Amino acid sequence: MPMPANEPALLDMLKEQFAAAIQEADLSATDPWIQVAAEHLPAVAAFVRDHPQWRMEMLNCITGVDYWRDETTTANVDWQPHIELLYHLSSLARRSRLMLKVVLPRWKEGQVGQLPEVPTVSHIWRTAEWHEREVFDLVGVQFVGHPDLRRILCAEDWVGHPLRKDYQPPAEYRGIPIA
Amino acid sequence: MQPESVSATQIEYDVQTEQMLLSMGPQHPSTHGVLRLALRTDGEVVLAAMPHIGYLHRCAEKIGEKLTVRQFVPYTDRLDYLAAMNMNLGWALTVEKLLGIEVSEKTMHLRVLVCELDRIASHLVGTCALGLDLGSFTPFMWCFREREKILNLFEALCGARMLYNYVVPGGVMAEPPRGWLEQCRQFLDQFQPVIEDLHVVLTTNDVFIRRTAGIGVLSPQTAISYGCTGPVLRATGVCWDLRRHGEPIYTRMYDDYQFHIAAQTDGRYPQHGRQPPVPGSAVLGDSWHRFYVRLLEIGESAAVVRQAIDKYSRLKGAPSGPIPMRTKLPQAAAYLETEAPKGQLGFLIIGDGSAVPWRVRIRSPSFCNLSAVEEMCRGCLLADVPAIVGSLDIVLGEIDR
Numbered sequence: 001m002p003m004p005a006n007e008p009a010l011l012d013m014l015k016e017q018f019a020a021a022i023q024e025a026d027l028s029a030t031d032p033w034i035q036v037a038a039e040h041l042p043a044v045a046a047f048v049r050d051h052p053q054w055r056m057e058m059l060n061c062i063t064g065v066d067y068w069r070d071e072t073t074t075a076n077v078d079w080q081p082h083i084e085l086l087y088h089l090s091s092l093a094r095r096s097r098l099m100l101k102v103v104l105p106r107w108k109e110g111q112v113g114q115l116p117e118v119p120t121v122s123h124i125w126r127t128a129e130w131h132e133r134e135v136f137d138l139v140g141v142q143f144v145g146h147p148d149l150r151r152i153l154c155a156e157d158w159v160g161h162p163l164r165k166d167y168q169p170p171a172e173y174r175g176i177p178i179a
Numbered sequence: 180m181q182p183e184s185v186s187a188t189q190i191e192y193d194v195q196t197e198q199m200l201l202s203m204g205p206q207h208p209s210t211h212g213v214l215r216l217a218l219r220t221d222g223e224v225v226l227a228a229m230p231h232i233g234y235l236h237r238c239a240e241k242i243g244e245k246l247t248v249r250q251f252v253p254y255t256d257r258l259d260y261l262a263a264m265n266m267n268l269g270w271a272l273t274v275e276k277l278l279g280i281e282v283s284e285k286t287m288h289l290r291v292l293v294c295e296l297d298r299i300a301s302h303l304v305g306t307c308a309l310g311l312d313l314g315s316f317t318p319f320m321w322c323f324r325e326r327e328k329i330l331n332l333f334e335a336l337c338g339a340r341m342l343y344n345y346v347v348p349g350g351v352m353a354e355p356p357r358g359w360l361e362q363c364r365q366f367l368d369q370f371q372p373v374i375e376d377l378h379v380v381l382t383t384n385d386v387f388i389r390r391t392a393g394i395g396v397l398s399p400q401t402a403i404s405y406g407c408t409g410p411v412l413r414a415t416g417v418c419w420d421l422r423r424h425g426e427p428i429y430t431r432m433y434d435d436y437q438f439h440i441a442a443q444t445d446g447r448y449p450q451h452g453r454q455p456p457v458p459g460s461a462v463l464g465d466s467w468h469r470f471y472v473r474l475l476e477i478g479e480s481a482a483v484v485r486q487a488i489d490k491y492s493r494l495k496g497a498p499s500g501p502i503p504m505r506t507k508l509p510q511a512a513a514y515l516e517t518e519a520p521k522g523q524l525g526f527l528i529i530g531d532g533s534a535v536p537w538r539v540r541i542r543s544p545s546f547c548n549l550s551a552v553e554e555m556c557r558g559c560l561l562a563d564v565p566a567i568v569g570s571l572d573i574v575l576g577e578i579d580r
Contacts, residue, residue, distance in 0.1 A: 003232050030276075031514055057403050060516065061542035077510075077531050088514055088525070088542070092403065092419055099514070127406035138240070143312045144323060153233040153579060 003133065010053060018044055021073055023103075032101040038118045041102055045121045048098060056089035056098055059125035062132060063088070064139030068106065068165035081106050083141060104141065115142040122146055138163040196222045197353045203564065205234050211308065211568070212575030216552075220561060228556035228564070229509055230549055235579035243539025248274045248348055248528070250505050251539070256342035258524075258541065259577040261304050264297035265331075265519040266577075267346035271524040274348035275426050277513035278506065285491060286350045286498040287432045292487035293336070293345065293478040296363070299370075300329040301472045301520035302480075305410075305572035309470055311379050312569040313390045318380050325373055328366050348506075350499030361487050367481055374478055382474060391466035392458055395555040395567035399464070405554070406547035409522025410476065411571060413442040414468035421518035428516050435490065438483050441475035443468070448475065466570035473572065506536040514540075521545050521572060541580055545573040 010170045014034065015022050021040030026033055048054040051179045063086040087100040108114035115136075120143040122128040133144040133152040140161030143149055151158060160167050169178055204215035213234035218374065219227040239258065243251050248270075255270040256263040268290055275282065282290075309320030330340040336355055337345040346354050381387050397407065399415040412419060420440045422433045439449035445464060448454060461467040508530030516525040522544025529535040548571050555567050 031512070059406060060523065061514075061527070061540065063527055063538075063540040065529060067540045077440075077537075085538075086527070088527075090415065092424075095424055125406070126401075126404040127547055127550070130546065151233075153236040155233070162238065 011051070013051075014044070014047070017047060031099055032097065033101050035101040035103065038102050038104060041100070042119050042121055042124065045087070045100065045124045048100075049124055053094075054098070055091045055093045058090050059093060059121070059127040059131070060088040060090055062086070062128060062135055064105070064135040064137060064141055064163065066163060066165045083139065085118060085135070085141065087121070108142075115140050117142045117144050119144050120146040137161070140164055198226065201561075205231075209257070211573055212577075214230060214568075214573070214575055216564065216568070218556075218564065220559070222503055223560050223562070225556050225559050225561055225564060228553055230552055232546075232549070232575070232578050235575045237580065239580040240539050240541060242542075243510045243536060245535065247505055247507065247534045248536065249501060250504070252347050253342065253344045256344060257518060257576055258520060258543070259301070259545070259574045260341055260580060261299050261574055262301035262520045263341060263343050264293045265301075265517070266524065267343060268294050269517040269524045269526055270520060271346050271348045272359075272428055273513055273515040273528055274502075274519060276426075276515050277508060277511065277528050277530060278348075278502070280349060280502070281428075282350050283496070283499050285494040288487050288491040288494065289355070289498045290346055291432055291436065292363070292484055292491060293333070293351075295344075295483045295487065296329055296332065298480045298520045299477050300326045302410075302477045302572075303329075305520070306377065306381065306470055306473050306477075308389075309466070309566070309569040309572070310387065312565040313387060315381065315384070315387060318377055321373060321376060321380075325370060328370075332359070332363060332366060335362070347501040349502035350477075352501065354497050360492055363484065363488055367485055370481060374474070374481075377474060378455045378501045382471060383458075388458045388460060388467060390563075390566050391470060391570065392460040394466045394563050395559065395570060396462050397464040397551060397555055401554060402464070402551065403451060405551040407522070407551050408470040408544050408547065409518065409520065410441075410469055411522060411548045411551075413440065415464040416443045418442040418444050421523055423524055425517065426515060428515065433483075436480045436483050436486050437477075441472045441479060450475075466566050469570040469572075507532065507534050508536060516542065519544055521574060521577070522548055523579075541577075543580060544579045545571075545575075546578045549573050549578060 021037045024035040040063045065084045067082050083104040085102040099108045104116040108116050135141050137151040198463050199220050201218040201220050205213045217229045217233040255266040258266045274366045303322040303326045307319040311319040334340050337343050397416050402412050402415045512529040514527040516523045525542030527540035528536045529538040
């Protein structure tokens with residue numbers, strides 16, 4: 001897909017509109033991306049959906065990634081522990097793509113067990129309704145304002161969020177042993 | 180109450196019916212796998228439909244974090260097991276995008292060949308299962324007969340009938356055996372009349388039209404907002420197909436191929452006049468159009484396979500093979516969507532420098548297509564639920580992952 005024309009101007013426009021909400025960006029990358037402050041996500045999302053120079057009318061996918069690290073990590077990585085949410089958007093009208101990135105702490109206010117929070121975008125793209133449920137279910141992120149935030153793939157009474165890197169599966173579920 | 184003072188219409192209005200919660204599935208034959216639909220009904224009218232999924236969840240993304248990218252290929256087979264070649268291809272291309280690999284032209288033609296054959300097989304199931312849901316048994320037998328021939332071809336190619344592990348990062352697992360391309364051509368020659376037969380028994384069948392036309396209408400705006408893709412999106416009149424509109428690593432495979440995108444634009448489908456006409460009762464975005472788009476795509480894919488056979492046999496040399504088993508991934512991410520038979524299949528791979536990905540994400544087309552079912556079923560009749568769910572052509576293996 002061709003990239004949006006005149007990239008620096010597009011980014012300047014966003015920065016002018018949202019100032020500090022735009023934390024980092026690279027629109028010339030193979031997969032162009034913008035990092036947005038969590039609390040400003042819905043405003044930026046609505047803007048890139050509706051603005052005629054973006055028209056990101058489709059939300060393809062939401063991904064939650066747990067960048068976890070402690071003394072047992074085998075991977076040779078240097079990141080500070082955090083959660084990243086990746087929103088892959090595309091514009092059918094302009095044949096372009098964009099990724100919004102939101103960085104969250106692994107736990108809200110550093111309290112283990114308190115899920116980090118981000119405002120929902122389910123009122124902007126309906127896709128988000130199920131995708132946010134899945135990220136909540138598997139990665140453990142609280143989507144504030146979601147109309148029906150329940151688990152979607154795991155059982156309702158499942159404990160924990162399996163795609164967290166430090167997740168420990170339970171020994172059994174309702175009397176069924178889990179190997 | 181004074182009976183004589185009540186008119187006939189008032190009687191109908193005054194009758195109170197009780198709302199009922201009806202559970203359809205998880206093993207209902209017309210839900211295409213272990214899907215449960217909780218339906219709130221008032222008599223025959225569906226007031227709300229809520230899908231419950233996850234019965235087939237096998238932690239595919241978690242498994243992806245434990246295996247090398249080569250080892251994960253068989254797991255992609257088990258996403259949409261009715262179109263495993265296309266699942267393999269999506270994964271292989273995403274790995275190749277991450278590693279910056281380009282496969283040879285000969286390999287690309289072979290990949291196009293197997294993936295379009297696979298698209299035919301998948302659409303045969305999609306169209307005939309919808310017919311079966313609505314009580315039409317004959318086309319089901321015909322479609323499965325033809326699909327069987329494709330599975331035989333794939334068995335000769337790679338030894339497996341459904342879960343191929345054939346298209347792998349770097350290339351393909353094996354060269355086609357001697358005479359295989361000729362067998363493909365023979366299959367296509369005898370297959371062409373079958374498409375015409377399906378148009379007779381389904382497309383223009385009055386009962387089938389009455390059951391599907393005007394049912395489960397989806398507007399293009401709603402479809403896009405729900406992330407609906409593939410035939411579901413194209414049936415709303417949006418001309419969008421990643422084989423033409425995707426990323427270069429994918430579209431270049433199809434650059435030399437002639438085919439039409441099966442979507443109605445300016446009130447007409449491509450090759451208008453050479454296909455059965457759209458019935459007057461059909462509304463753009465309804466179940467009938469979703470069925471029709473798939474049937475047209477079968478014809479288009481057959482034409483692509485023919486071209487692929489010619490292009491492949493004209494080139495010298497052998498197709499390329501897989502990358503080494505423990506190829507290290509860079510500390511980078513790659514996301515790629517391809518046009519699988521059900522819609523846009525996306526893979527995201529995040530590498531951390533080792534051979535095993537840090538994170539694997541699978542964007543399932545059926546997952547998004549199914550989420551629109553709440554919208555489509557609201558206010559429909561109970562008997563129309565199979566006509567709507569069936570026309571979405573979902574596969575639960577890929578929804579639940």
